Amino acid sequence: MKKFLAQAYLWILLVLLYAPLFFIGIFSFTESRVLGNWTGFSTKLYANLFSGSMQGSGSLISAVENTLLIAVVSAFVSMMLGTIAAVGIHNLRGRKKQAVSFLNNIPMINPDVITGVSLFLLFVFLHFSQGYLTVILAHISFGTPYVVLSVLPKLRQMNPNIYEAALDLGATPRQALWKVLVPQLRPGMVSGFFLAFTMSLDDFAVTFFTRGTIGLDTLSTYIYTDARKGGLTPELRPLMTLIFLIILILLVIINVRQEKMNKSTSK
């Protein structure tokens, strides 16, 4: 009985949490321009989305492309920078380690608006013209801390003697790096990459302040402008539905990986 009540509570919360997402998902399968008006099952919105045959399609498609480009580039750079940083932080001691860890926490505590405004002021101050590069730099700045936090636990689990042993057995530092260190850190690097990637996909406020006035739109700034004009472009419904699904699948993959890793390390 207690278990039943507990499960019922969880599922009622989940239904409430997901109601709007289901709502968008269901109405992505009808043609009506107005949301909430069911005019029969149709996959036309999906077809429009993929063939690009809709009003203002060019800008929506380029917004999707920009979003992905920015997310991939910034997550990749975050992964490299964050992994190298994690090795450094792992080997720091005392005050220095505390200071760098504190630095690493700042972007995660800062609300988006503050990060956005502060970077906007930076680029104004440096007379840096805003566009792709500034958005990517901004996304690297809030994505890298997540990589650092994903890689550090892997370094703690690692036996430091393995790397030294490789060197003693005649491996060059480069070989030891690629054959010993990187394979051990890879799971943390991959999780970190996906974290930085989703943070970048999610971002609205920071992009909004750092994209400048060259008309650069990511999906979230596109949606913002679109919604302010009154009513969402119908093709956004299938697009949002697909994004929900992709993120759900990514999360399940990351969690299954983590589960496996936890099992293999606890053995």
Next chain:
Amino acid sequence: MKLKRSHWSIPYVVFMAIFVVLPLLLILVYAFQDGSGHFTLSNITRFFSDSDALGTFAVSIEVAIENTLICILLGYPAAWILANKDLNRSAVTIILFIMPMWINALMRTLATAELFNTLGITLGKGTLLFGMVYDYLPFMIYPIYNVLNKMDKSYAEAAQDLGATPWQVFWKITVPLSMPGISSGVLMVFMPTVSTFAISEFLTNNKIKLFGTIIQENINSSMWNYGAALAFIMLIIIGISTLFTGDDEREAEGGLI
């Protein structure tokens, strides 16, 4: 000089100095400057005589407190059930609760607003709170779940053996031990609620603005100094709230997914 492994952190420290520390210092610099670059306190004093900004500030704090309280009330039981192996064994429900954290808040908010519209519910304070709880509940559940999940069960068992009722065990053992999770949840819900922009407008049909929107409006209309002053005021509040919760937060962290 020999390259030590600890030197590997240098590129990152330099990067963070330029893209995190310097920008925050610039907020400070702009906040205390007038348009021509002279030192002034007028941006700060302007806030305290700007009834529009003060009103928005008060409303933001009020909404944020209400949102935080509702999130604790709804989220704590959920986190407790999720962490309790007798009541919930499914990893899927945990993923389902965490997943919304990774979806664009703007998209989720628009979906919520559209749902309210379709159901014929008038957008206003009520829908704002509902939408905010909807946006931030996962951020409350997750840290509390994390702490409860790692908690040493022997304290609760010991209390039980010594004759405490389940209710006493919950209030005297479980809740105090999960405080780090609660405070880190408060940190992840309270400040972001105060600072959201766009979200409150969509959920109230432009009837209610929150503090983040005021900052954004000033920056976008080139009132950089006043916008920076408002951001500075928010930074002070963040500083104060992290002083209260900062130490606990590190314990609750551990792995983000």
